[in-house]
Amino acid sequence: MNTIIQVSNVSKTFTLHNQGSAEIAVLNNVDLSVSAGECIALTGPSGAGKSTLMRLIYGNYKAQSGAIKINDVDLVSAEARDIIRVRRESLGYVSQFLRVLPRVPALTVVAEPLRAVGVPEDDALERAANLLTELNIPENLWSLSPTTFSGGEQQRVNIARGFAHPYPALLLDEPTASLDPVNREVVLQLIRSAKARGAAIVGIFHDAEARARVCDRTVDVDNFTVANSA
Amino acid sequence: MNENDCLLSVKQLEKRYGPHIGCQDVSFDLYPGEVMGIVGESGSGKSTLLNCMAGHLKPDTGEVVFNTRTEGLRDTVTMSEPERRLLSRTDWAFIHQHARDGLRMGVSAGGNVGERMMAVGARHYGDIRRTAEDWLERVEIDTSRIDDRPATFSGGMQQRLQIARNLVTQPRLIFMDEPTGGLDVSVQARLLDLLRSLVRDMNLSVIIVTHDLAVVRLLADRLMVMKSGQVVEQGLTDQVLDDPQHAYTQLLVSSVLHV
Numbered sequence: 001m002n003t004i005i006q007v008s009n010v011s012k013t014f015t016l017h018n019q020g021s022a023e024i025a026v027l028n029n030v031d032l033s034v035s036a037g038e039c040i041a042l043t044g045p046s047g048a049g050k051s052t053l054m055r056l057i058y059g060n061y062k063a064q065s066g067a068i069k070i071n072d073v074d075l076v077s078a079e080a081r082d083i084i085r086v087r088r089e090s091l092g093y094v095s096q097f098l099r100v101l102p103r104v105p106a107l108t109v110v111a112e113p114l115r116a117v118g119v120p121e122d123d124a125l126e127r128a129a130n131l132l133t134e135l136n137i138p139e140n141l142w143s144l145s146p147t148t149f150s151g152g153e154q155q156r157v158n159i160a161r162g163f164a165h166p167y168p169a170l171l172l173d174e175p176t177a178s179l180d181p182v183n184r185e186v187v188l189q190l191i192r193s194a195k196a197r198g199a200a201i202v203g204i205f206h207d208a209e210a211r212a213r214v215c216d217r218t219v220d221v222d223n224f225t226v227a228n229s230a
Numbered sequence: 231m232n233e234n235d236c237l238l239s240v241k242q243l244e245k246r247y248g249p250h251i252g253c254q255d256v257s258f259d260l261y262p263g264e265v266m267g268i269v270g271e272s273g274s275g276k277s278t279l280l281n282c283m284a285g286h287l288k289p290d291t292g293e294v295v296f297n298t299r300t301e302g303l304r305d306t307v308t309m310s311e312p313e314r315r316l317l318s319r320t321d322w323a324f325i326h327q328h329a330r331d332g333l334r335m336g337v338s339a340g341g342n343v344g345e346r347m348m349a350v351g352a353r354h355y356g357d358i359r360r361t362a363e364d365w366l367e368r369v370e371i372d373t374s375r376i377d378d379r380p381a382t383f384s385g386g387m388q389q390r391l392q393i394a395r396n397l398v399t400q401p402r403l404i405f406m407d408e409p410t411g412g413l414d415v416s417v418q419a420r421l422l423d424l425l426r427s428l429v430r431d432m433n434l435s436v437i438i439v440t441h442d443l444a445v446v447r448l449l450a451d452r453l454m455v456m457k458s459g460q461v462v463e464q465g466l467t468d469q470v471l472d473d474p475q476h477a478y479t480q481l482l483v484s485s486v487l488h489v
Contacts, residue, residue, distance in 0.1 A: 061473040
């Protein structure tokens with residue numbers, strides 16, 4: 001099988017220099033690989049390190065050791081500009097909260113990842129409009145900044161943005177949380193379509209039924225926590 | 231040159247003010263289209279570093295190598311003054327914190343933009359005026375204000391005019407010194423949005439000095455953290471802000487007030 005995301009021997013410890021140099025060891029020797037078309041769920045109790053692992057895979061946290069490869073680029077040793085290129089072209093991330101510049105309209109926010117890879121403006125806006133329609137964001141909101149939207153609407157804009165460009169690798173942090181049943185179905189369908197086109201997906205789903213419906217296997221992050229792996 | 235050729239390479243740059251260190255041991259490479267933020271508290275050496283790179287201050291040691299259009303890699307520290315001045319009118323631009331330092335306050339808005347074009351050889355009045363109008367539109371200044379002096383503009387408009395004046399000659403590298411400092415937050419957001427789209431559309435490389443971490447998070451790909459004239463940490467912006475490794479960066483990030 002074609003491996004897209006390959007995490008090997010990754011460990012993560014936070015050192016808090018201004019709090020008595022406290023050391024918080026979170027993950028130890030994580031090994032994980034995700035193939036094209038596969039969706040895996042990270043599981044484990046709160047504080048086990050699910051979000052930490054996801055942020056490591058996105059290059060948002062710095063791994064102390066090991067390798068995190070997205071196709072053939074190792075994010076642990078890559079230069080900033082290479083990580084940015086991987087994120088632009090290959091690695092999508094739907095975080096729990098939408099972070100946008102104030103004043104930028106929702107439609108532009110969703111089209112942005114496509115514009116960044118050189119899709120012409122009209123095509124990017126059309127794709128964005130389709131996604132917003134699919135996710136039931138009323139058309140009269142498209143020209144407004146999502147900073148003023150409700151929590152659920154913001155999350156759907158965030159999801160639309162994450163699915164605008166067909167990333168080969170996709171990270172989803174609680175994509176169905178706080179969605180109504182109709183929109184939850186839409187998101188699960190988006191995940192299934194992404195798998196069908198060959199995306200490798202890593203997700204955190206507290207919604208057990210959603211997890212069962214889209215994920216091929218689960219990885220218990222508790223197995224990598226320092227207390228359990230020592 | 232292509233995307234993989236470095237645009238600016240700073241090597242071992244050092245500037246002292248007598249016994250006091252302005253900046254020391256600064257090295258990095260900047261590539262086309264990259265936006266690098268430099269943060270640090272007042273007196274950390276970030277403005278000294280910016281001014282050394284932009285040719286406003288002469289560093290004591292080190293190189294600032296720029297990939298010029300015609301002659302390839304050139305050390306701008308050792309090039310002649312006229313050559314450096316030509317560079318700062320063409321391939322380089324400098325956005326000052328206070329727009330009045332970067333504008334000619336006694337000249338009309340259109341004149342401010344046109345002057346930069348004339349400095350690189352534009353002579354046709356109609357073309358200059360049309361381009362000036364086009365740039366006023368791009369920075370969202372009503373073209374009916376083209377003949378007004380910037381002194382009659384608000385702070386945010388002056389800053390946008392300064393950007394138009396600097397970008398009209400299609401530079402490849404922009405130095406920015408606290409470009410949103412002193413503007414109220416709604417004006418800041420508009421300016422950041424504008425800068426972001428210009429950076430993308432023109433594939434600009436930018437070095438932006440600020441003490442505002444929110445500004446670098448929104449604008450910069452990479453971040454360099456300075457303390458006492460030295461670089462204590464550098465890397466991908468969100469990584470440095472969300473997982474700071476150095477004690478000083480941790481202090482800086484944890485000191486930000488959230489609203």
